[in-house]
Amino acid sequence: MKKLFFLPLLLLFFCGSAFAQDNAGGSIVGKWSGEFTGPDGKPVPYTMTITDAGYEFDIGNDGRLDVQGAYVVKDGQVTVWDTMGENICPTEQKGVYTYVFDGNDRITFTKVSDECPGRGAEPLRLKRM
Numbered sequence: 001m002k003k004l005f006f007l008p009l010l011l012l013f014f015c016g017s018a019f020a021q022d023n024a025g026g027s028i029v030g031k032w033s034g035e036f037t038g039p040d041g042k043p044v045p046y047t048m049t050i051t052d053a054g055y056e057f058d059i060g061n062d063g064r065l066d067v068q069g070a071y072v073v074k075d076g077q078v079t080v081w082d083t084m085g086e087n088i089c090p091t092e093q094k095g096v097y098t099y100v101f102d103g104n105d106r107i108t109f110t111k112v113s114d115e116c117p118g119r120g121a122e123p124l125r126l127k128r129m
Helices: 002-006
Strands: 030-037 043-051 054-059 067-074 077-085 095-101 106-114 124-128
Touching: 054 077
Parallel strands: none
Antiparallel strands: 030 043, 030 124, 043 054, 054 067, 067 077, 077 095, 095 106, 106 124
């Protein structure tokens, strides 16, 4: 069941100091929040923390780390892969996403391609906390 919650979330995200600056000069490193629609149609909140060393998801904001991953940025796109957590995609199943900032406090990631089924089905919209 958890897989249904975070597969759309695992859209992305990111590890490596190259991701500290986007093409508009803003930094994505920090703590971000968002929500997605769960299988029951209700919103499911989550927090994503991005550092120079990787990213972490807390789905449901219960204080429990659900997914960890790594990323690399090149040519305005980010390639992501899972490294630890429950129901994650194998590390070799990488996803490629574009990202666009809306000011310094909002960002949207959109799937270009992803080998992990179910990840990135919809754009991931985040707000800086």
